[in-house]
Amino acid sequence: xxxxxLLENAHIEGIRYYDVYRKNGGYRSVEKALKMTxxxxxxxxxxxxxxxxxxxxxxxxxxxxFIAKPEGVPRHLVCNxxxxxxxxxxxxxxxxxxxxxxxxxxxxxxxALGSNTTYIYIRGEYAWIPDILEQxxxxxxxxxxxxxxxxxxxxxxxxxxxxGAGAYICGEETALIESLEGKRGxxxxxxxxxxxxxxxxxxxxxxxxxxLAAVVPIINIGGEEYAKIGVGRSTGTKLISACGNINKPGxxxxxxxxSVEEFIFSEEWCxxxxxxxxxxxxxxGGSSVPILPANLLLKTAKGESRMMNYESLSDGGFAxxxxxxxxxxxxxxxxxxxxxxTYTLARFYRHESCGQCSPCREGTGWMEKLLLRLEKGxxxxxxxxxxxxxxxxxxxxxxxxxxxxxxxxxxxAIRHFRDEFEWHVTHAAEAQARNFGLAHYADPLPVPEAAxx
Amino acid sequence: xxxxxxxxxxxxxEIIARYPEGKQKSAxxxxxxxxxxxxxxxxxxxxDYVASLLKIEPIEVYEVATFYTMYNLKPVxxxxxxxxxxxxCMIQGSDDIIxxxxxxxxxxPGETTADGLFTLKAAECLGACGYAPxxxxxxxxxxxxxxxxxxxxxxECRNVENAN
Numbered sequence: 001x002x003x004x005x006l007l008e009n010a011h012i013e014g015i016r017y018y019d020v021y022r023k024n025g026g027y028r029s030v031e032k033a034l035k036m037t038x039x040x041x042x043x044x045x046x047x048x049x050x051x052x053x054x055x056x057x058x059x060x061x062x063x064x065x066f067i068a069k070p071e072g073v074p075r076h077l078v079c080n081x082x083x084x085x086x087x088x089x090x091x092x093x094x095x096x097x098x099x100x101x102x103x104x105x106x107x108x109x110x111x112a113l114g115s116n117t118t119y120i121y122i123r124g125e126y127a128w129i130p131d132i133l134e135q136x137x138x139x140x141x142x143x144x145x146x147x148x149x150x151x152x153x154x155x156x157x158x159x160x161x162x163x164g165a166g167a168y169i170c171g172e173e174t175a176l177i178e179s180l181e182g183k184r185g186x187x188x189x190x191x192x193x194x195x196x197x198x199x200x201x202x203x204x205x206x207x208x209x210x211x212l213a214a215v216v217p218i219i220n221i222g223g224e225e226y227a228k229i230g231v232g233r234s235t236g237t238k239l240i241s242a243c244g245n246i247n248k249p250g251x252x253x254x255x256x257x258x259s260v261e262e263f264i265f266s267e268e269w270c271x272x273x274x275x276x277x278x279x280x281x282x283x284x285g286g287s288s289v290p291i292l293p294a295n296l297l298l299k300t301a302k303g304e305s306r307m308m309n310y311e312s313l314s315d316g317g318f319a320x321x322x323x324x325x326x327x328x329x330x331x332x333x334x335x336x337x338x339x340x341x342t343y344t345l346a347r348f349y350r351h352e353s354c355g356q357c358s359p360c361r362e363g364t365g366w367m368e369k370l371l372l373r374l375e376k377g378x379x380x381x382x383x384x385x386x387x388x389x390x391x392x393x394x395x396x397x398x399x400x401x402x403x404x405x406x407x408x409x410x411x412x413a414i415r416h417f418r419d420e421f422e423w424h425v426t427h428a429a430e431a432q433a434r435n436f437g438l439a440h441y442a443d444p445l446p447v448p449e450a451a452x453x
Numbered sequence: 454x455x456x457x458x459x460x461x462x463x464x465x466x467e468i469i470a471r472y473p474e475g476k477q478k479s480a481x482x483x484x485x486x487x488x489x490x491x492x493x494x495x496x497x498x499x500x501d502y503v504a505s506l507l508k509i510e511p512i513e514v515y516e517v518a519t520f521y522t523m524y525n526l527k528p529v530x531x532x533x534x535x536x537x538x539x540x541x542c543m544i545q546g547s548d549d550i551i552x553x554x555x556x557x558x559x560x561x562p563g564e565t566t567a568d569g570l571f572t573l574k575a576a577e578c579l580g581a582c583g584y585a586p587x588x589x590x591x592x593x594x595x596x597x598x599x600x601x602x603x604x605x606x607x608x609e610c611r612n613v614e615n616a617n
Contacts, residue, residue, distance in 0.1 A: 086539045086578040124523045125579050127592040160471040165482050165521030182481030184520040200476055241583060243541045249583035287540060330541050344540045348577045
């Protein structure tokens, strides 16, 4: 049984409300943190090794330490609740069932950063969640944990919820800030970084929901204790939202010491592949991270078991590995078509491109068209090479990472499933009637020649 | 003439107060949501009214309203079905759900039924991948969709209409 730090109390009835949450140890971290200095709180988070849970995995304590503190200029903490990466629905779960955990984390983090006005920017489609959060905020305020002079420490803090209106790009921190300012979600050129010039040109830190919730157990048990959970630089626990062809889709908290195989097949987690089918492929960290065929997913190219943590998932780089990303874990069974799936993802990125940078604006639409043509059995083998060429020219050539996010899934699909793409061209009629199937994707990995003595 | 009620105007003031002084433009997204809730969609007249409330240029409202997918720039049906069609929903059969709604209501994505009751839209990832296939209907999600569930939802909407 994996240790739970965030979802430990999620099953308790009424935990959504202040009284029950408080009775179960809620808001202790605020009481503890407000007796420390803000710098000491930042230090605890640094010691914990917590890495941003939104997808990039940047060390949170370090991000906090970058915040500029010019005299007389207010600073802001903004919670990124614009969860929109296909496959990811963990923040929604946290906010819906444990709103006070997020509010508690926000109060402690606001104190550490000196933010007297903190915002939660939530995707517009989660339209019922602001009511839940606003109720939690009102309850926290009524009990002296928000508002003026919190716990008689002289620290003031207000939290406001702002709804987005349907734009994946607003999950990118500078686009989010633009949107918070009432503008189109066009990412800004960095530098200046938000920590220096963010919302309304004030120093701003933008953190993911899960990251900010994790601050609560870090303060409660201490940064050093938190760092002992997990492996290497993958400290603490991570929420994984599992979906696709598995028996038990849902949100799971793991301590990053289990293997991918265990996660997919154990009854404690995903419960295996649905309908007795076989595993074909998986996108383990949200749609933008590379898809891996079953064999490379379960074992690294070196033949080691692949584990559910940052280092192991990225072992082998993009050639044979993938990324932890946001923890949006999408599982595909033998009946799924990689070409069609890649097409829907390309369509998603074309739809979500803000249009600022030509490689992304033009490239995403071009890739979508080519992939649709291939999927419909009207493509040419040269289209596959063209796709490769386009994705390589988007990657790294845009202001924000949406370009990379659009390029990587296409690149990985061609890298590992090229035979399936070619089959759509060479067996065009058959490709309309049935799927390519499992092929050799689940076969044991060939032993590298050098090692085959 | 487009005009918020006293209550909604108070709400607008409350929203503006969340942001630093002089930065009332920041209230644009929430106020547009409010306007859409009240008037059903965002006409040029409505957007101009929002611009006047926030003391910004109308173009600043248009450019935002056209950027975000949730703002309706033309009238929509009373019930809007936004069916997610991205990867995780696609592999769970969202294409079939969209096709079934098309057939059942005789409309294509982007269209509204003649009686003005239903609009069908194909949406990109709504963050409910574990509960696929799914759609957004107004403020809430309808998850684990099947043809039977779609039938029940449509019947329920019609019942509400007939009762009114």
